[in-house]
Amino acid sequence: GESVGLHLPTLSVQEGDNSIINCAYSNSASDYFIWYKQESGKGPQFIIDIRSNMDKRQGQRVTVLLNKTVKHLSLQIAATQPGDSAVYFCAENTGGFKTIFGAGTRLFVKA
Amino acid sequence: DTGVSQDPRHKITKRGQNVTFRCDPISEHNRLYWYRQTLGQGPEFLTYFQNEAQLEKSRLLSDRFSAERPKGSFSTLEIQRTEQGDSAMYLCASSLGFWTSGSIPPNTGELFFGEGSRLTVL
Numbered sequence: 001g002e003s004v005g006l007h008l009p010t011l012s013v014q015e016g017d018n019s020i021i022n023c024a025y026s027n028s029a030s031d032y033f034i035w036y037k038q039e040s041g042k043g044p045q046f047i048i049d050i051r052s053n054m055d056k057r058q059g060q061r062v063t064v065l066l067n068k069t070v071k072h073l074s075l076q077i078a079a080t081q082p083g084d085s086a087v088y089f090c091a092e093n094t095g096g097f098k099t100i101f102g103a104g105t106r107l108f109v110k111a
Numbered sequence: 112d113t114g115v116s117q118d119p120r121h122k123i124t125k126r127g128q129n130v131t132f133r134c135d136p137i138s139e140h141n142r143l144y145w146y147r148q149t150l151g152q153g154p155e156f157l158t159y160f161q162n163e164a165q166l167e168k169s170r171l172l173s174d175r176f177s178a179e180r181p182k183g184s185f186s187t188l189e190i191q192r193t194e195q196g197d198s199a200m201y202l203c204a205s206s207l208g209f210w211t212s213g214s215i216p217p218n219t220g221e222l223f224f225g226e227g228s229r230l231t232v233l
Contacts, residue, residue, distance in 0.1 A: 043202050043224030090154050101153030
């Protein structure tokens with residue numbers, strides 16, 4: 001069935017280090033994946049997306065990796081900053097309109 | 112500010128009362144979504160509108176819940192006879208969908224969320 005899960009509920013990193021947030025999905029039909037960032041008291045905000053015909057996509061300080069063989073998705077944040085502290089959600093879509101969110105990983109950045 | 116706006120931001124009500132939330136999407140977006148989020152969880156899909164048509168409702172949306180988008184612009188989500196289990200953040204999102212001839216509408220991906228309406232049922 002449709003489900004998106006995360007390996008770790010919390011992640012703590014030192015400022016300046018790289019962060020890696022992992023996500024597993026179970027729906028083989030999912031062909032589009034998105035990472036969202038949610039700060040306290042705000043709605044989720046789009047970070048980066050990737051389609052199933054790609055393995056890697058880079059943005060500004062962020063990289064998303066997709067491994068369809070093991071149904072695994074990761075978000076890498078380079079040179080993590082205090083402003084990156086938030087909850088990060090991976091989400092999947094099967095090409096229709098419904099985006100399914102995972103439970104989220106809370107990222108703490110230590111100064 | 113031309114983002115998605117939701118009203119009210121906070122609502123405290125007693126069990127059994129009715130509540131209504133309003134969402135104003137980004138003006139050119141024809142797709143509108145309602146999600147529910149409880150503490151420590153990701154947003155859960157509730158319902159979706161393409162213009163004024165409600166195209167899908169989650170089974171999470173019991174018969175006490177009703178959503179409308181009468182003119183294809185703003186939307187309302189009403190909860191009747193509220194229960195304590197309805198306490199959550201209700202998020203609205205919009206997106207711009209593109210249709211291509213003869214195919215499933217492609218998803219443009221990005222959902223633009225409002226800041227949510229937090230409901231507390233006492």
